[in-house]
Amino acid sequence: MKLLVGTFFFSFGSALLPLLNAEAYVAVAANSHPAVLIALIAAVGQMVGKILWYYAGANAEKLPWLHRKMDQPKARANMEKWQARTQGRPWFTALLLFASASLGFPPYAVMAALAGVLRVNLMVFLVTGLVGRFLRFWVVAAAATSVFDLVR
Numbered sequence: 001m002k003l004l005v006g007t008f009f010f011s012f013g014s015a016l017l018p019l020l021n022a023e024a025y026v027a028v029a030a031n032s033h034p035a036v037l038i039a040l041i042a043a044v045g046q047m048v049g050k051i052l053w054y055y056a057g058a059n060a061e062k063l064p065w066l067h068r069k070m071d072q073p074k075a076r077a078n079m080e081k082w083q084a085r086t087q088g089r090p091w092f093t094a095l096l097l098f099a100s101a102s103l104g105f106p107p108y109a110v111m112a113a114l115a116g117v118l119r120v121n122l123m124v125f126l127v128t129g130l131v132g133r134f135l136r137f138w139v140v141a142a143a144a145t146s147v148f149d150l151v152r
Contacts, residue, residue, distance in 0.1 A: 008045040015049020026137045027144035035141035043133035050112040057116025101132025
């Protein structure tokens with residue numbers, strides 16, 4: 001039980017601090033618990049942390065230095081380009097978020113904050129992120145379990 005709680009909190013922490021490697025933790029944790037369970041708990045922990053990135057992005061315009069940066073023509077044009085790509089295109093936005101959550105490219109922490117800035121529907125963000133992270137961690141845990149089984 002302690003490992004499962006630890007998985008949640010480590011995954012939560014790794015969502016905030018990318019230096020903490022959730023995949024490595026999941027791989028080791030899968031040695032003693034079912035891969036599906038570890039993947040699910042890690043995904044939930046990650047998404048609780050990523051919600052903080054989402055809301056940080058949603059409130060980023062309130063920061064004076066960022067507000068000044070966004071007044072610059074190049075930054076404003078970049079933001080308008082991303083808004084044009086995502087506004088009115090929920091399937092594109094969902095696919096981009098899912099790809100980032102499952103593949104890690106573009107980095108999901110960046111995408112979580114950008115989703116907040118772009119005011120992506122919170123449920124779209126949560127569902128695509130949870131499913132993507134779960135699949136990512138499940139693959140890692142299952143692969144690690146296979147390696148552990150070979151070594152034994």
